[in-house]
Amino acid sequence: AQSVTQPDIHITVSEGASLELRCNYSYGATPYLFWYVQSPGQGLQLLLKYFSGDTLVQGIKGFEAEFKRSQSSFNLRKPSVHWSDAAEYFCAVGAETGRRALTFGSGTRLQVQP
């Protein structure tokens, strides 16, 4: 069964600083990887996804993520954080067989200091 680990529960960065959120996955085959963002009390918004091809994927709001098979990682990055980026970020992996459900990490809460 697949699993996702987000080692950082809470991260605080200053506005304008760069950001990297870590995600490690466990899955036997080529994974389908996603990053979602959730503002308090809201649903999940898709930031970006990786299915195949170029290992550096671009998403919305200036985010990007890099798939590294050798490290089983899919870290999310942003060069300059804005106060509106404060939210909770979830990494998820999907399987093409079986239940087709997303397996989520426990999330990383991002706080942005002025």
Added chain:
Amino acid sequence: EAGVTQSPTHLIKTRGQQATLRCSPISGHTSVYWYQQALGLGLQFLLWYDEGEERNRGNFPPRFSGRQFPNYSSELNVNALELEDSALYLCASSLSPTGGFDTQYFGPGTRLTVL
């Protein structure tokens, strides 16, 4: 293009009652997924419906059930409510799976509070 919609936004019930949550998928999507986001438990898969059939369910008791209608909208029913059912229930939709994995798009959720 309209996204996934869910109703109601908030729902307050007492223990032992039944709750019904509704979801309308993105136009053209035939698969609907339900997830529970409870405090301290993270996001957990509940149910998957496609083309009107239940395709799979997560590790939840049978009192969690649902259905999908011919227009692909879906209903989640929770019977005999317990305090620990208090959570944000998220619905997602995707194209019908034909191979690979289809991206799931989420609605705003229904906040269920059980008193």
